[in-house]
Amino acid sequence: MKGVRTLSVVFLLALALIVPLAMAKPGGFNYKARVFVGTGEQWYSQKYSVNHTVAEAAMGNYSHDKLVMKWSKGWDDARFKNESWGPDAWETNEWNGMFPGGSGETWHYKIIWVGTDLEQSDYWREGGLPIWGEFEVIMSHGTTGGIHSWEAHAIPNGFGGP
Helix, strand or coil: CHHHHHHHHHHHHHHHHHHHHHHCCCCEEECCCCEEEEEHHHHHHHHHCCCHHHHHHHHHHHCCCEEEEEECHHHHHHHHHCCCCCCCCEEEEEEECCCCCCCCCEEEEEEEECCCCHHHCCCCCECCEEECCCEEEEEEEEEECCEEEEEEECECCCCCCC
8 A cells, every 4th residue: 555655646746747847838948959939928038037928018919929040059159158250150030920819920030140340241241231230131021911021132141151
């Protein structure tokens, strides 16, 4: 009988640990894989360490949109490990709100580091847009209200140096 009781206690403890994990909202930053998969609200909440209510208010209509962010080792090293920025630093953002409860928009961005010279940089690509003082949006396109539009489409549009 003591063995059955011990087994029951172990089972209940395991269940108490597993159930909250299974019920937790999936998504968020995976720094080892250099990716974020979640919603706009989850991104804001995790990035700024705020609660759901604050994050949802800050993100507004985009709060429930699905967001996938990916970044290179060069971006990771410069952003999080205080190493120098270089042409191998890039990141992408893919927003999808094309579902009930979403914003009704979808957007895809590609961003590269070009340095503070921006348009005069050897890494600048024709057709892009400057952002954040030393980066270039090499691709920005999306759909809003059923209309697809391009904001930036640099040539070449891939990642890596010139």
